[in-house]
Amino acid sequence: xxVAEHLIAHTRDGARSLLEHAQASWLWTRLRAGxxxxxxxxxxxxxxxxxxxxxxxxxxxRVLAMFTAKFGVRFDxxxxxxxxxxxxxxxxxxxxxxxxxxxxxxxxxxxRWSTLRDLVGAAYPIWTHAPRVAKALGVKEAGLLRRVTxxxxxxxxxxxxxxxxxxxxxxxxxxxxxxLRIDSVTEHVLGRQLLVQAAYAVGMPxxxxxxxxxxxxxxxxxxxxxxxxPALFAVLLCLADARLRxxxxxx
Numbered sequence: 001x002x003v004a005e006h007l008i009a010h011t012r013d014g015a016r017s018l019l020e021h022a023q024a025s026w027l028w029t030r031l032r033a034g035x036x037x038x039x040x041x042x043x044x045x046x047x048x049x050x051x052x053x054x055x056x057x058x059x060x061x062r063v064l065a066m067f068t069a070k071f072g073v074r075f076d077x078x079x080x081x082x083x084x085x086x087x088x089x090x091x092x093x094x095x096x097x098x099x100x101x102x103x104x105x106x107x108x109x110x111x112r113w114s115t116l117r118d119l120v121g122a123a124y125p126i127w128t129h130a131p132r133v134a135k136a137l138g139v140k141e142a143g144l145l146r147r148v149t150x151x152x153x154x155x156x157x158x159x160x161x162x163x164x165x166x167x168x169x170x171x172x173x174x175x176x177x178x179x180l181r182i183d184s185v186t187e188h189v190l191g192r193q194l195l196v197q198a199a200y201a202v203g204m205p206x207x208x209x210x211x212x213x214x215x216x217x218x219x220x221x222x223x224x225x226x227x228x229x230p231a232l233f234a235v236l237l238c239l240a241d242a243r244l245r246x247x248x249x250x251x
Contacts, residue, residue, distance in 0.1 A: 002054040004039060004088040006080035006095075009048050009064055015073050016045040021183040023071055024113060028181065030063050032127045039088060039133055040148070042095040043113035044102065049095035051088065054081070085137045092148045100154070108149055108156055110246040112178060119145060120159055122244050124179055124231035159241040164202045167239065169213050172198055174247070175239035179231060186214055190231070196224040198235045 017023055024043055031041060031050065038052040050060060057079055064075045082088040099111040108116055115128040134141040149156050176185045176195045185191035192214050199210055210221050238244040 002081045002083050003085060004051055004082040004091065005054050005056060006082065006091040007050040007052065007057060007060045008078045008080070009060070009075040010078075011046045012074040012076060014046075017071075017073060018043055018048065019045050019113065023067075023073070025181070025183075026070065027063075027067060028113065030066070031060075032125075034059055034063055036127075037132070037136075038115075038128060039136065040092040040095050040128060041115045042098055042111070044098060044104075049098065051082075051091050051095065085139070088137060089139075089147045093151065096149055097151075097154070105246060107243050108154075109159055109241070110243040112181060112246065116149065117244065119148075120237070122159055122179065122234050122237045122241075123181065124234045159237055159244060161233070161237050162240045164236075164240055167199075167202050167204055169209070171239060171245070172204075173213075174245040176235050178238040178245050178247070179234035190229070192216065193224040193227065194229055194231055194235050196221055197228060197232050198239060200225050201232065201236060202239065 011018065018027065027043060027048065028041075031038075035041075035050065035052050035056060038050060040049070040051045042049045057077070061077060064077070068074050080091065082091055096108045096114060096116045099105045099114070100108060105111050108114065109120075109122075117123040118126045118128045119130045119133065130144055131141055134144040137144070139147060145158055172195050173185045176191050176198065177183065179194070180188065180191055182188050182191055185195055195214065196210055208218070210216070211218050214221075216224075
């Protein structure tokens with residue numbers, strides 16, 4: 001009896017455009033909506049990995065067909081079957097480590113387009129909630145990250161929310177963009193709001209500087225500050241850990 005499927009899609013004709021923001025955001029949004037109970041997802045420049053429940057291949061192919069119609073990128077799809085939780089976790093770990101194997105980053109948490117960040121709350125909205133994934137795999141939540149990230153050669157440190165000393169506007173923008181997986185904070189309504197809230201949370205309440213950086217009025221800055229958003233935790237976690245602010249190149 002199968003427990004999970006590892007769906008892998010490689011682009012054809014040497015295309016390596018999947019990390020261009022319009023394409024990455026489209027794929028992430030549609031697949032998150034189409035596979036809300038997925039175990040993991042990773043997006044690479046020329047391929048993607050989705051570990052999900054059995055029987056989802058047809059839906060996966062339909063989403064990719066919509067992507068092809070919009071962006072002109074075609075795919076070849078492979079399916080691997082897991083018949084127990086241990087194999088499923090190995091598949092998840094393989095996806096989390098794929099950016100390292102391709103020499104794109106040196107730490108799995110540094111890859112923005114991976115649901116490993118979702119498991120630790122460093123993204124918003126969260127796709128793969130750790131309690132759900134752990135329950136589905138029959139493991140304790142406390143041991144989930146170790147099982148899906150660590151092997152004999154790699155033991156990545158879990159990101160932690162720690163006090164942040166000196167903070168630059170650039171770091172605030174990078175942390176906000178990383179948490180929301182967006183390209184430009186200044187052009188994103190929630191991004192601007194969260195940047196303001198993060199600035200005040202770390203003791204940088206300089207309304208005039210924020211207003212200038214975001215091209216907003218002081219009144220708007222005060223309003224954004226007052227509406228504490230649940231995504232603030234993710235922004236502060238990205239601010240506290242430089243690995244999470246890594247922005248992968250599109251090619």
